[in-house]
Amino acid sequence: MGIGDVAVRAGVSVPTVRYYEERGLLSSVRDGGNRRRYPRSVLRRLAFVAAAQRVGLSLEEIAASLAGLPEGRTPTRADWTRLSRDWRPRVEARIAELERLRDDLNGCIGCGCLSLRRCALYNPGDGARSEGPGARWVREARRPVP
């Protein structure tokens, strides 16, 4: 497929596809006129990238994850199955984290957050506050992942 087709079908811009390739998330071969040609499997890679971003992974981590896929040949069912399986714990972890947050909020509704020391929101159980500055939830997704 040409880069234009890929972009349209994956719902991203053409420069984004090039950018992803530059970042090592995708690879292509060139045709006679030096244009990029992608295998159809690039669409699944892009779907995976989009999904991974939704969970909060950085492109670098996504690239690392995708590096598990075969270089030369088109990924097989087994390749994707493995990737999906490796990946599920991260999603589960994110869900668990958010459920904790939701429960904390429920707790806040009950307690009105009058007690600084006891409030779950104020004193989250995950120790995020001690991990230094920054967009913590993203960072966390990235470490153990984001």
Added chain:
Amino acid sequence: MGIGDVAVRAGVSVPTVRYYEERGLLSSVRDGGNRRRYPRSVLRRLAFVAAAQRVGLSLEEIAASLAGLPEGRTPTRADWTRLSRDWRPRVEARIAELERLRDDLNGCIGCGCLSLRRCALYNPGDGARSEGPGARWVREARRPVP
């Protein structure tokens, strides 16, 4: 409290506290030596900011959310209760989204993603792919409010 205390206790850097104030997430009064002084309730605001970031909100949205809190007085139980309540649907939505993704991944493990057309990961049900380029999961978290 002084800015240094606030930073340490909230687990962010001093410049970050100033930055947040500049962005309207926090407010302070100055003492004789022009130094910022914060009420204790700033800690809860910062906890809220951290939590909101974990759900994917931008600082601007968080500021908007926090704008619901009283200007002059220390927020009461009722103020925080209202905020928590307004906020829960967003967390729930994020959870639902991730659960959908998790189920899609489970589907992929089963199907091995052999069918491009039927694969849930490849053809997510939420229409995110048509929303244009970008960090979609974040954008989504920001749009409808989730």
Added chain:
DNA sequence: GCTTGAGCTCAAGGTGACTTGAGCTGGTGA
């Protein structure tokens, strides 16, 4: 009274994830 260190302001720098623009090329239909 002098140093030390927390704070202040303002400007610039950095990162991640892209987008935009300029200038060039190559294949295709009229």
Added chain:
DNA sequence: TCACCAGCTCAAGTCACCTTGAGCTCAAGC
């Protein structure tokens, strides 16, 4: 043949979210 459009490269710009640095002030401890 010619126009045109898709692509190409490389450089720069953008946006959010901070961090770093320079140069200055103030107040508290020795």
